[in-house]
Amino acid sequence: MNRRRKVYEGKAKILYEGPEPGTLVQHFKDDATAFNNKKHDRVEGKGVLNNRISEYLFNKLGDVGVPTHFIKRLNMREQLIREVEIIPIEVVIRNVAAGSLSTRLGLDEGTTLPRSIVEFYYKSDELDDPMVTEEHITAFGWATPQELDDIMSLALRINDFLSGLFLGVGIRLVDFKVEFGRLWEGEQMRVVLADEISPDCCRLWDIETHDKLDKDRFRRDMGGLVEAYQEVARRLGLHVGNPGQAQSGPVLVQSK
Numbered sequence: 119m120n121r122r123r124k125v126y127e128g129k130a131k132i133l134y135e136g137p138e139p140g141t142l143v144q145h146f147k148d149d150a151t152a153f154n155n156k157k158h159d160r161v162e163g164k165g166v167l168n169n170r171i172s173e174y175l176f177n178k179l180g181d182v183g184v185p186t187h188f189i190k191r192l193n194m195r196e197q198l199i200r201e202v203e204i205i206p207i208e209v210v211i212r213n214v215a216a217g218s219l220s221t222r223l224g225l226d227e228g229t230t231l232p233r234s235i236v237e238f239y240y241k242s243d244e245l246d247d248p249m250v251t252e253e254h255i256t257a258f259g260w261a262t263p264q265e266l267d268d269i270m271s272l273a274l275r276i277n278d279f280l281s282g283l284f285l286g287v288g289i290r291l292v293d294f295k296v297e298f299g300r301l302w303e304g305e306q307m308r309v310v311l312a313d314e315i316s317p318d319c320c321r322l323w324d325i326e327t328h329d330k331l332d333k334d335r336f337r338r339d340m341g342g343l344v345e346a347y348q349e350v351a352r353r354l355g356l357h358v359g360n361p362g363q364a365q366s367g368p369v370l371v372q373s374k
């Protein structure tokens with residue numbers, strides 16, 4: 119029996135009311151989608167792996183001083199987070215040409231970029247998340263110039279840190295997407311890292327073989343998605359057990 123109130127359901131996650139005011143429970147589903155839900159499947163065990171990998175990366179980022187919404191992992195599929203007001207911008211950081219950048223600019227996938235490039239997309243399913251510039255973001259009031267400054271510097275710090283972390287386990291961080299939120303502490307507001315960082319929203323290539331260890335395996339019908347995510351978890355030193363066996367229904371949260 120689930121008595122929790124659902125606050126929001128997205129394509130890969132559900133948010134429930136948390137045990138205390140100002141907290142939420144973030145539940146990772148097994149659903150895999152691509153191209154704004156045009157391609158949709160269930161991949162058993164994906165939610166469990168993303169929960170663990172995202173927990174690990176948010177904790178590591180927190181350790182080096184990146185503010186995040188993460189509080190703690192609750193169980194195989196859920197984590198306790200601070201409630202934030204999501205800034206409606208997807209921030210993509212790229213180190214190597216791939217995906218839509220390669221298509222848009224005719225760059226061979228795998229070309230190292232002259233420097234890391236940050237792009238912004240407006241979060242809107244109806245509009246298919248169009249790419250926007252800082253001008254659009256500030257003119258339409260999606261974020262203030264100060265918030266955008268914070269977002270830019272956090273995004274680059276996250277990229278530097280994660281690039282090194284993945285390099286240490288033989289993985290190239292090609293590109294990734296992050297989201298930020300406003301966290302209110304009394305009268306004070308801080309921009310913090312929110313959502314998740316998992317192979318669903320990163321491109322991760324094996325340094326030697328260039329094998330794809332990310333959601334492109336699903337987008338491009340390559341198969342082996344869970345095995346690839348498991349390999350990422352294994353290299354990060356995470357013991358996930360059998361992710362396919364974790365129950366997929368909501369689990370009652372114990373507040374303590």
Ligand code: TMP
Pocket residue numbers: 210216217218219247293294295318319320321
């Ligand atoms: P792209 O090359 O398709 O623009 O994707 C860039 C990165 O952003 C890639 O690591 C996948 C991630 N991404 C998401 O997490 N969600 C999205 O909706 C899109 C389009 C990309």
